[in-house]
Amino acid sequence: MTDSTLEGGGASATTAIGENDGVVTTSASPGASAAQEGTGFWRSYGRRWARVPAESGVLFVAFPLAVIATSVLWPLFSTGIGLLVLVVGFFLVLASLYIARGYGTMTLAMLEGAGRPRIPRPVWRGRVGTGFIGRVLSPLADGHYWIYLLDAIVVQIAVTTLTWSIFITWVSTALGGTTFWIWGGFLPTTGRTVWLSSVIWEWVTRTPATFDPVTADTVLYAVVGLVFLFTLPYITRALITLHWSVARGLLGAWPSDRLRREVTELSASRAAAVAAEDRELRRLERDIHDGPQQQLIRLRMDIAAAQRRLADDPDATSRLLDEAGVRAQDALDELRALSRGFAPPILQDRGLAAAIDSLAARSTIPVTVTNDVSTDVALPQEVERNLYFVAAELLTNVAKHSRSDRARLTLALAGNALTLSVSDDGVGGAGENPRHGLSGIRERVTAMRGTTSITSGPTGTTVSVSVPIS
Structure with missing residues (x-):
């Protein structure tokens, strides 16, 4: 057991390190704990004050904006409903839905500016049909538009009225109380018989107040102002949190939105997979037709010619069989090369990093490979296989079209994506x-x-692909 003692600033801490279990235990004196807690509280309090300007700005402008939104949207929407029998009413309703969407989006942006977590945006419905009518009718069929409209004309005016009243009251009390000693002396006191400090004293103690009421009121206002000023960061955070909670419930994405997005992504992935498979099959068909198939046709012709000359010209037959053997070997080599397009042996045996190094070594231009993926990370075989083909295609494109003297290939793992x-x-x-x-x-x-x-310009081309590995 090894003990070490640290001293400084009147506080001490003892650290005990176990030689066998490797567990570190630290014990601090009460004075050190109190100092650390105090420092932590004031640091946290300072961070709260740093957010007060942004939170105050949002709270101050939220109420006027809600008044403007309600004043515009209520008449616009109600007029549109009243004129639905006419074409113009239909477009007034649409206009109110779009304005409500803009106002809700601005509300979310302001809350993010005040330091609150980002609220996932809803997935807005696309066109419900074809042509102009489908595009126009899409807001009417999207529930998010109607929720945004409800928020703009009913909810926001109620919430902002409450939060704006509390915020203005708190700020005015804090500033007025702490500065009363400056401007309070200019207030007329002639004939004044009611003093707040005296009323509170007599109500609490049930005895007459014998102190100077002017001085007592100044001290009372200063104490109240300091209390309100000290708690102002907590009040602004609470009011902003109320706004954020309402916005998250009404203006954020629904669980069904995420499901709809996943369905859309899966449909796109399936379509892309089908297209990629069709493309690869056509490429394979073309390569087999242009390579091994021609070699095998010529091989069959050579064997047929050798059979016809077998009895008449043994020497010619021998030469034909030798040529047939060479063509058979060429066809075998081409088939092996094509088979690598399905699963390269080095990729199966040693993994993606070794396969990419092999690609770089076989490239006609120098390739610098940077691999930041640990060998301990197990990658799915499908991901390795597809990224190998992507790397092979990209390096081939560089060699054929870029006119570059060198290339750089980087493989990295960031979070859950390769x-x-x-x-x-x-x-x-x-x-x-x-x-x-x-x-x-x-x-x-x-x-x-x-x-x-894909980024391509006069100074070169960079292609980056990112694939989830789970």
């Missing part, structure tokens, strides 16, 4: 053409619910 980036310093101009190159890469990555970023 990122692969390939960049060069070539001529740029990379773009997505349907069913070719980068378009096929995006389809492959989208099928894995990943994202693709």
